[in-house]
Amino acid sequence: MDTHIPMRTEPEHDLRHHGDAEVRDDGSSLVDLAVNVRADTPPDWLREHIAGSLAALAAYPDGRDARAAVAARHGLPVERVLLTAGAAEAFVLLARALKVRRPLVVHPQFTEPEAALRDAGHTVDRVLLRAEDGFRLDPAAVPEDADLVVIGNPTNPTSVLHRADAITRLARPGRTLVVDEAFMDAVPGEREALAGRTDVPGLVVLRSLTKTWGLAGLRIGYVLAAPGTVAELERAQPLWPVSTPALAAAEACVAPRALAEAAHAAHRIAADRDRLVAGLRGFASAGLRVVEPAEGPFVLVRLPRAAAVRRRLRDLGYAVRRGDTFPGLDEEWLRLAARDRATTDGFLRALGQALTV
Structure with a gap:
């Protein structure tokens, strides 16, 4: 696999652009396929559970029960768990707390890890996976002396699910993976x-617990790592970094009932995504190509004049995520969130109109 490795480049992409920017100004008038948060969330029972935690707001947050619940969910000791204000905080902690010489990010992927590393003063290398290879990971493309490697799985925005054994081949003594x-x-x-x-x-x-449960505004996620790494990251956190309502959500979202509901939702999301992919294949004659197989709750597509199509879709009431802010992609790429049948069918009709203008 001929994987291109630019060496220590300055970012030419807008690493701080995220899907919410597509709907922030006039999102109430747009159907949102730009943000990868499940649309029918949070469920009522979770809202009520979080609301019940408000009676304890006078006390400082105590994360011990939530931390133990997350540890139990993954069969780990609590020393291997760190609760964070969303997964994004974890990227900042890793960038600031770990002593690394040559960090590397595998792209295209979520841009916040690289942005956090650069903000912390690091020079960041990249491995760019190629569309011609299906954006698949070649472990041999990662330089041996990279002492911190970041990869998403399934990867945002490509929706590629890398094999676990391919990712573990990146592990080395002295490297943080x-x-x-x-x-x-x-x-x-x-x-x-x-x-x-x-x-x-x-x-x-x-x-992250914000995607499946629709809690992006609450900010809750966690880190699973060796106790020494967890301790280093925890020392870099401010006091009480996770709020009482977020702790209540964390504990609830890893309970057996919630795990069963999330498992059911995963199958429904997969069906919704497959319906979207099937519909998108119908536009092949217009030059549209879908990255397949898609395994996440979103799909990545390439099509000519994608920027113009995105603007036409906005005029028709639909927001989609531009792809050119991801290293390794350009303005011909769009990311589309999987939605329910009615939303998908309406979007496909709008896409057909946008492609014929």
Whole structure:
């Protein structure tokens, strides 16, 4: 696999652009396919549980029960768990707390890890996976002297689910291997997950509870890593970094009832995504190509004049995520969130109009 490795380049992409920017100004008038948060969330029972925690706001947050619940969910000791204000905080902690010489990010992927590393003063290398290879990971493309490697699985925005054994081949003594599994609970059976593994040297797994449960505004996620790494990251956190309502959500979202509901949702999301992919294949004659197989709750597509199509879709009432802010992609790429049947069918009709203008 001929994987291109630019050496220590300055970012030419807008690493701080995220899907919410597509709907922030006039989102109430747009159907949102730009943000990868499950649309029918949070469920009523979770809203009520979070609301019930408000009676305890006079006390400082106590994360011990939530931390123990997350540890139990993954079969780990609590010393291997760190609760964070969303997975994004974990990227900042990793960038600031760990002493690394040559960090590397595998792209295209979520841009916040690289942005956090650069903000902390690091020079960041990249491995760019290629569309011609299906954006598949070649472990041999990562330089041996990279002492921190970041990869998403399933990867945002490509929706590629890398094999666990391919990712673990990146592990080395003296290397921190960060695997962003923010969307893994949207994969039926969480196949290829590394959360809970303790046999991979230097492994750090990040999880988010904001995507499946619709809690982006609450900010809750967690880190799974060796106790020494967790301790380093915890020392870099401010006091009481996770609020009482977020702690209540964390404990609830890893309970057996919630895990069963998330597993059911993963199958529904997969069906919704497959319907979207099937519909998108119908536009092949217009030059549209879908990255397949898609395994996350979103799909990546390439089409001519994608920027103009995105603007036409906005005029027709639909917001989609531009792809050119991701290293390794350009303005011909768009990311589309999987939605329910009615939303998908309406979007496909709008896409047909946008492609014929």
